[in-house]
Amino acid sequence: MKQIICVKWGTAYGPEYVNRLYGMVRRHVTGDFRLVCLTDDKVGLRPEVDAYDLPELGCEWPRKSMGKWRKLVLWSEDLGATTGLSGPVLFIDLDSVIVDNIDGYFSYGEPDDVVLARNWAKPMQKLGQTSVFRFPVGRYPHIIRNFRADPQGVADKHGFEQHFVTASVPGGIKFWPHLWxxxxxxxxxxxxxxxxxxxxxxxxxxxxxxxxxxxxxxxxxxxxxxxxxxxxxxxxxxxxxxxxxxxxxxxxxxxxxxxxxxxxxxxxxx
Known part of the structure; x- marks a missing residue:
């Protein structure tokens, strides 16, 4: 069973984005899969999508920060108990477009690897980009714990959620093959x-x-x-x-x- 997760909150993206993601995954994944959506509004989602309430960030939101810090709830140690997910899970942003088979995203590397897209805006800095990334559920809860301990300090130092994740994974992150x-x-x-x-x-x-x-x-x-x-x-x-x-x-x-x-x-x- 291939596992995919997305996050929808606020009004920027309606349920059609989640439903469209489901359709794209269905066309480009071989075999069974499960799409989980963490959201603050389940209205309009197609029944095949497993929707759960989006957890609170658990701390004060950093001031004057552009980072999408709400995505850090994916690193919570209780994500598996809440959603039934286990092992490696692929996160895909709702404004992504799947154009070919993505089976390789589930088998690339080792199950405990954290695999990110390369931040192509700053390629020389070896930073990750979290529009599409794979992570092992519950494996690295220190990431959100460290953020909750000092959200403003983390935001001031790293600027963006993806830069913080890049710096926080023990042993370092891996990147998808660059053409994918x-x-x-x-x-x-x-x-x-x-x-x-x-x-x-x-x-x-x-x-x-x-x-x-x-x-x-x-x-x-x-x-x-x-x-x-x-x-x-x-x-x-x-x-x-x-x-x-x-x-x-x-x-x-x-x-x-x-x-x-x-x-x-x-x-x-x-």
């Missing part, structure tokens, strides 16, 4: 200004495409960077808007352009 897990913005999106004329590509050998830091796949699907921008905006209209009155960061706006991406229509479906 691709970063949309860094590996798929053409460089500026070519992105004005070409849609994002799907790199050969990709199995999961992640979207850390945006844009969201739901926006890319219709050719925009955020929901605040018009869908299917022409390159000229986007470029011209860069010089409109009230534009605070012209360079950011100019470079944040994405054309509708055809392969998302094929893969990012329930």
């Amino acid at each position: 897990t691709r970063h949309f913005r860094l590996h798929c999106l053409p460089p500026f200004p070519l992105r004005y004329f070409r849609p994002a590509k799907l790199p050969k050998g990709s199995r999961i495409v992640t979207f850390p830091g945006g844009p969201n796949p739901s926006d890319v699907l219709v050719g925009r960077w955020t929901q605040k921008e018009p869908a299917f905006e022409t390159p000229w209209a986007h470029f011209r808007a860069t010089f409109s009155s009230g534009m605070r960061n012209r360079w950011k706006h100019m470079t944040r352009y994405v054309r509708p991406t055809p392969w998302l229509t094929q893969h990012w479906v329930e």
Whole structure:
């Protein structure tokens, strides 16, 4: 039985994200699997998804921190008792797109390994990225205990949950084979200004495409960077808007352009 877990809280992602993840897993996993969702709202989830209440973080939220610290509840020693999970479990962020068979994610390395995607934004620092990672349930509860003991100190030192995890695993983390897990913005999106004329590509050998830091796949699907921008905006209209009155960061706006991406229509479906 292959085990997958996801986390959904707040209003950024509706139940359709979980249901879509289930559909993608079903198409790209051989044999039986179980998808567990930790959430603060179970409404609308398809019945095949095993939903459980999302545990509280158990401490004060760090101030002025961008890290997704709520994901640290995955390291709780009672996660297995709560959900029935045991052994290695694969976590997948809800804004990830599965594009090919992912059986290898369950067998790669050793069962007690913590395997992360490489943080491609800072490749020389050997940091992990937790959009897609595998961990042994209940094996390293010191990670969340240490965070709860000094959440602000951890946030000040590491900045992001994934950097803290990278530094906290005894013996160090491992990385997925580099072609498996691709970063949309860094590996798929053409460089500026070519992105004005070409849609994002799907790199050969990709199995999961992640979207850390945006844009969201739901926006890319219709050719925009955020929901605040018009869908299917022409390159000229986007470029011209860069010089409109009230534009605070012209360079950011100019470079944040994405054309509708055809392969998302094929893969990012329930």
